[in-house]
Amino acid sequence: MKKIKELIILYPSFEKGGATENLINFTNICAEKGIKIYLISNITQRDKIKFFNRNIKFYNVKSKITIGSLNRLITSINSIVTLFTLLKKINNKNSLIVSFQSHILPIIFSKIFKRKIIIRNSEDILDATKYADYKISALFVYLLKIFFYNFSDGIITNAIKAKNSLDKILFKNKAKLIYNPYLKNIYKNKNNKRKKIILSVGRLCKQKNQVTAIKAFAHFLNKFPDYKLVIIGHGKDEKKLRQLCLNLNISKNVIFKGWVFNLKKYYLEAKILIFPSLYEGLPNTLIEAVNYNLPCISSRCSGAVDILSNRYGIFISNNQSIQLSNKMVDSILNYKKTLSNTQMIKKKLSRFLIKPQVLKYISFCNNILD
Numbered sequence: 001m002k003k004i005k006e007l008i009i010l011y012p013s014f015e016k017g018g019a020t021e022n023l024i025n026f027t028n029i030c031a032e033k034g035i036k037i038y039l040i041s042n043i044t045q046r047d048k049i050k051f052f053n054r055n056i057k058f059y060n061v062k063s064k065i066t067i068g069s070l071n072r073l074i075t076s077i078n079s080i081v082t083l084f085t086l087l088k089k090i091n092n093k094n095s096l097i098v099s100f101q102s103h104i105l106p107i108i109f110s111k112i113f114k115r116k117i118i119i120r121n122s123e124d125i126l127d128a129t130k131y132a133d134y135k136i137s138a139l140f141v142y143l144l145k146i147f148f149y150n151f152s153d154g155i156i157t158n159a160i161k162a163k164n165s166l167d168k169i170l171f172k173n174k175a176k177l178i179y180n181p182y183l184k185n186i187y188k189n190k191n192n193k194r195k196k197i198i199l200s201v202g203r204l205c206k207q208k209n210q211v212t213a214i215k216a217f218a219h220f221l222n223k224f225p226d227y228k229l230v231i232i233g234h235g236k237d238e239k240k241l242r243q244l245c246l247n248l249n250i251s252k253n254v255i256f257k258g259w260v261f262n263l264k265k266y267y268l269e270a271k272i273l274i275f276p277s278l279y280e281g282l283p284n285t286l287i288e289a290v291n292y293n294l295p296c297i298s299s300r301c302s303g304a305v306d307i308l309s310n311r312y313g314i315f316i317s318n319n320q321s322i323q324l325s326n327k328m329v330d331s332i333l334n335y336k337k338t339l340s341n342t343q344m345i346k347k348k349l350s351r352f353l354i355k356p357q358v359l360k361y362i363s364f365c366n367n368i369l370d
Helices: 018-032 068-089 104-112 125-130 135-151 160-167 210-220 238-247 264-269 284-291 304-308 321-333 335-346 354-369
Strands: 006-011 036-041 056-060 095-099 117-121 154-157 175-177 197-201 228-232 254-258 272-275 296-299 314-316
Touching: 006 018, 006 068, 018 036, 018 284, 018 354, 036 068, 068 104, 095 104, 095 354, 104 117, 104 135, 117 354, 125 135, 125 160, 154 160, 154 354, 160 175, 160 304, 197 210, 197 264, 197 284, 210 228, 210 238, 210 272, 210 321, 238 254, 264 284, 272 284, 272 321, 284 296, 284 304, 284 335, 296 304, 296 321, 304 314, 314 321, 321 335
Parallel strands: 006 036, 006 095, 036 056, 095 117, 117 154, 154 175, 197 228, 197 272, 228 254, 272 296, 296 314
Antiparallel strands: none
16 A cells, blocks of 8 residues: 655645644644645744644745735635645655645646545535525535535545535545544543533634524523623624623623633633534534533534534534523533533543544545555
């Protein structure tokens, strides 16, 4: 079997969040294994310190334009130009393209240069289209994926539901389920003094669905008026969410913390995490929460059942604020059982440890190359 010697990794938009953490973990382990990495991204000098191996060479494609959507477009174009240049230089038959973002053009270029490419699909493509902000453009992107994904040599996805969505549009069985290489270690301590806090973590946007979280919390306060809702994250919906809190007359009980780099303190202090996301791939937030023994109530978005399990997980239907509120009340009233179920979920958390999952990535890459 051939073994990967070089990887060209595309990740045009280096942003805060779990997907970036997965990229860093994957890249570092590959470099440790002696694989030479060409990383194409708009990474800053400050972020480069997160990569600690000399086998990694950076190609910065940062745009000088500050307008969000236009910046992403220019960055994506720059990444393709850089990929084109690299493919002309690198002729190693043991090299492979791995696309973590913006897959369509990389697939086209891989075919032009007769190179093999693996793409990482990080979300449920059906639900992402169904719940998109802009339906027409989302449908157009979905149709492009139906066509172009079939020209990739392999697809890595991170949850059962996401894989099932992919299997509906792929002509061959190209999709491989490999969980996120996210968790550094399993947290051992079980005894934490928890406060009267309900926690919500995620970008402030339609996808993460904090509207349902806030409405549910407003009902929850009728039973437990001394609780606080702590919302961690930033995004375009912040003003809208703050106004909703005003309209519901619960602003004094809701705390917006913005972006927080280290969430450990909040996971250890809160009573419950609520996660009513409309769609996901594999939510790293749920992995972290369970690792710190924090009970979770989640929608049945992609990845939630993989992490929490049908047996022990607490789930709600999409946009059901009353249902979420009732689950929150029940979890607090039966908190000993809630904690016990969380410990049962945690027993299988090793599936998300970094090194074993990256080794599965590398094995899949070797199989594709062969």
